[in-house]
Amino acid sequence: MKALDELTFDNRFARLGDAFSTHVLPEPLDEPRLVVASKAAMALLDLDPAVAETSVFAELFGGHKLWAEAEPRAMVYSGHQFGGYTPQLGDGRGLLLGEVYNEAGEHWDLHLKGAGMTPYSRMGDGRAVLRSSIREFLASEALHALGIPTSRALCVIGSSTPVWREKQERGAMVLRLAHSHIRFGHFEYFYYTKKPEQQAELAEHVLNLHYPECREQPEPYLAMFREIVERNAEMIAKWQAYGFCHGVMNTDNMSILGITFDFGPFAFLDDFDAHFICNHSDHEGRYSFSNQVPIGQWNLSALAQALTPFISVDALKEALGLYLPLYQAHYLDLMRRRLGLTTAEEDDQTLVEGLLKLMQNSGVDYTLFFRRLGDESATLAVAQLRDDFVDMAGFDAWAERYKARVARDGDYTQEQRRERMHAVNPLYILRNYLAQNAIAAAEAGDYSEIRRLHEVLSKPFEEQAGMEQYAQRPPDWGKHLEISCSS
Secondary structure: OOOHHHEOOHHHOOOHOOOOOOOOOOOOOOOOOEEOOOHHHHHHOOOOHHHOOOOHHHHHHOOOOOOOOOOOEOOOOOEEOOOOOOOOOOOOOOEEEEEEEEEOOEEEEEEOOOOOOOOOOOOOOOOHHHHHHHHHHHHHHHHHHHOEOOOEEEEEEEEEEEEEEEEEEEEEEEEEEEEEOOOOHHHHHHHHHHOOHHHHHHHHHHHHOHHHHHHOOOHHHHHHHHHHHHHHHHHHHHHHHHHHHHHHHHHOOOEOOOOOOOOOOEEEOOOOOOOOOOOOOOOOOOOOOOOOOHHHHHHHHHHHHHOOOOOOOOHHHHHHOEEEEEEEHHHHHHHHHOOOOOOOOOOOOHHHHHHHHHHOOOOOOOOHHHHHHHHHHHHHHHHHHHOOOOOOOHHHHHHHHHHHHHHHOOOHHHHHHHHHHHHHOOOOOOHHHHHHHHHHHHHHHOOOHHHHHHHHHOOOOOOOOOOOOOOOOOOHHHHOOOEEOOO
C-alpha cells in the first residue's frame, strides 16, 4: 500500500493544452476535516486506508496542499440542459487535479468538486456544500456496490467555510474518481464552436485511451460510438431495474464512458412510481423515472450530431437504432434475475410489466418487494405480499402466472432460490431519508452516522446484524423530501 506522496501522476488530459482546459488552483477550505472516506475507493489508488486519518489527507483534499506532479485544470465543455443548448459550461466548481495510475496500470482522474471559482463558474461561487457532497459520496459508492457503472468517491472533506445557498451552510469538497471525466458536452462544445482540429484531437484522445480495441475495427470512430451506445443502454437498464433516478440527465452530465456521473437531486424509488420526479426543479418532468430511457436515446442523438464530422449520418442512425433493443435485453435479463428466473420465455416482458402496473399507485415498496419475494417459496412469498396491493384480484391473477412460470423455470430448492435472489435483490439502498439523517448529524459535527451508513451500503445484498433500521420502509416525511439542483 502507498502513502500519499507515493502516487504516480500521468496527466494525459492536461497535455491536450489550453484549448481543452484552464489551469486553476484550488481555493482552500477553512479548517478542513475528514468527514468520511471510502477504503474501497482508496484501494483503487493503492492507498493505505490509514492515511485518511492524517492531517495531510484533509489538507490535500481540502485545497491547502498539492502534489508537485499535479496539474489542476478546469475542463471546458457545453451541453443540452433540459433540452436547450448552452454554448459554454465547463467545470464551474470542480478541478481535475491530475491523473494517477495504480500498480495494475489503471489511470484514475482525481477530480475535486467544490474547489472554488474557475473561468466557467458563471456567476457561481465555485463551492459545494456539505449536504450535496455527502449525497454524492454515498450515491457513488452505493451504486458501485449494486453493480451499476458509476464514478467513485474517495472522500468528503468538511470545513468551517460559510457558503450561502437558500441559507448559510458549510463548504465541503468531495474527491471523485473516474477513468475519465470527458462528457458528451465536450464533443458538443468543439462541434458547435466549429473547431474541427480540437474536436479531432479530442476524438483521438478518447479513442486511444478509452476505446483502444476499436482501433482494430474498419471504422474506429463508429465502433467507439456503438460501444458508447451499448454502455449507456446497459447503465440505464440497471438504473431502471434498481429504481434509480438521476434527476439531471443533461448532456453535460453524461459520461463518454457510460458511467453514472454528476450526482445532484438523485433518488431511489421508495414506493414504485413510474412517473416519479426526483428533481424539485424539473417542473415538466423531463427527467422523470420513466423518461430516463428515451432521454438516454435523446442524449446519444445529441452526441451523434457532434460526431457527424467523423461518422456518416446513416451509420450513426444505424448505431442509435441499437439502443432500445440493447436496453430492453439488459433490462429484461436483470428483471428475470430479480424475479428468481434462470431461463427466458417470450412472455417474460408481459410478466414484468404486469407486476409494475399493479405496483403503481399501490404504495408497494419497490426494493423490499423483490427482497421479500425471495425470502420464501414462490407460493408462500406471493401470499405474504398480497396485502400490499390495492388490486388484490389483479395481484392474485399475476401471482398464479408467476408461480407457474417459476415451476417451469427449473427444479431447485428454496435455499438455492433464496441465495440466488438475495444476490441480486438488495436489502439496503440509499433512501433519501437515510441520507438526510446522515447529513443532519454531520452538519451538527457528528460523522458517525454517515460512516455507518456508508459501511451498510457497501454490502447491500448481505443482511447485517444490528442494522435493521436501514432496511425499513421510510417514514412518511421521508417520502416527501424535496431535492433540487442547489448545492
